[in-house]
Amino acid sequence: MNVFEGLSCSAAATDAPLPGTATEVTGWLCVEHPGAWGRDVIGDEVLGPEITQELAARTVAARVRPTLIRRPGRNEFTGTRTVLIASSREDGAWCERFEITDLKQLLDIDLHLLNGPPPGIGVPVHDPLVLVCAHGKRDQCCALLGRPIAAELATKYPGQVWESSHTGGHRFAPALVLLPSGFTYGRLDTAGAVAMVEAARRGEVALTGLRGRSCHRPIEQVAEVAVREQISAATGDLTVVLDADPVPTEPTMAGAALVTHRDGRRWRVTVRTVAFAPRQASCNAAAKPVTGLVADRIVLLF
Structure with a gap:
């Protein structure tokens, strides 16, 4: 039985993470x-x-x-x-x-x-x-x-x-x-x-x-939000790029991004995928598997 049946798509998505969805x-x-x-x-x-x-x-x-x-x-x-x-x-x-x-x-x-x-x-x-x-x-x-x-x-x-x-x-x-x-x-x-x-x-x-x-791409979006949640940064203070270095090969690892503050500080944020129960992505649509992205590790490089 689909526990989300009969709900609007927004009501069915309340447990899905927001970062990485722009x-x-x-x-x-x-x-x-x-x-x-x-x-x-x-x-x-x-x-x-x-x-x-x-x-x-x-x-x-x-x-x-x-x-x-x-x-x-x-x-x-x-x-x-x-x-x-x-x-x-x-x-x-x-x-x-x-x-x-x-x-x-x-x-x-x-x-x-x-x-x-x-x-x-x-x-x-x-x-x-x-x-x-x-x-x-x-x-x-x-x-x-x-x-x-x-x-x-x-x-x-x-x-x-x-x-x-x-x-x-x-x-x-x-x-x-x-x-x-x-x-x-x-x-x-x-x-x-x-x-x-x-x-x-x-x-x-x-x-x-x-x-x-x-x-930004989804992994970059997640990384920026994760860093902003840790520090105070104005609109234009941060730049974000995907990290070309390989990430661990665990199946849930999605990638990593480098977030740089204009003052020189830099963070490496690894991002993983999380699976959620199937539900509708749009109202009246059929249920389908849902995944989200979450920050896994945030490391201050310098």
């Missing part, structure tokens, strides 16, 4: 779309058949994540859309904002620029922006748990909070991403979400609900 993204193209969202951001052609195929090809080629956004609450469409472009690189993250009146204007953007310094296409955004997944067509947990959080945050931080399409990890709903840093969170209540934003505004990283930074 979607790997460095380039973001966020397009305001107040209307209905299909299950897939581009595949369902919600932006219209005239540009969908071309935009899909360009985002794939530039390794940019297309994301639909809308303002929390009921809003009438005025014909003008906000577009956010962002780079969540470890060094030199940035975000710019501009408006369009025709979706074809998206094809005027060289998306490869999102892999470099700020291109000056729009107005620089200095305050942290919050994407809250509210993509009910993708998974009901995001709509039920994400929308109330987005509404609360938007009241406190007007203009800085957007409901967004699928950001990855609806089983950790409410799922939130900070731009431009790419720090990704899950399972936050309103108080935790406010603390996350306030920390980001101070140039710090809140630890509650932290899943990882989107520019």
Whole structure:
């Protein structure tokens, strides 16, 4: 018997570790779309058949994540859309904002620029922006748990909070991403979400609900979170790379990463996999085996 049967995917995932679960993204193209969202951001052609195929090809080629956004609450469409472009690189993250009146204007953007310094296409955004997944067509947990959080945050931080399409990890709903840093969170209540934003505004990283930074691979994400839990470090204090040295050959060992503080301290973090009972990764989906990543050893090298 599956003990998780009948539960929502987020309720079934409460024992799964959060670190290492942020979607790997460095380039973001966020397009305001107040209307209905299909299950897939581009595949369902919600932006219209005239540009969908071309935009899909360009985002794939530039390794940019297309994301639909809308303002929390009921809003009438005025014909003008906000577009956010962002780079969540470890060094030199940035975000710019501009408006369009025709979706074809998206094809005027060289998306490869999102892999470099700020291109000056729009107005620089200095305050942290919050994407809250509210993509009910993708998974009901995001709509039920994400929308109330987005509404609360938007009241406190007007203009800085957007409901967004699928950001990855609806089983950790409410799922939130900070731009431009790419720090990704899950399972936050309103108080935790406010603390996350306030920390980001101070140039710090809140630890509650932290899943990882989107520019890193899963093992690197786990390593960074593990080190941050041991020391006080500002947003840009740490750099993380996979360790090329072999790790012990135990079946559960996943790898290792080196975490370096700007003051010269360096840690080696080994990471292992943990198996959990099968459960659904999405609401109404069939149960399947689940694994997570956890820090095994944290060694200060110097």
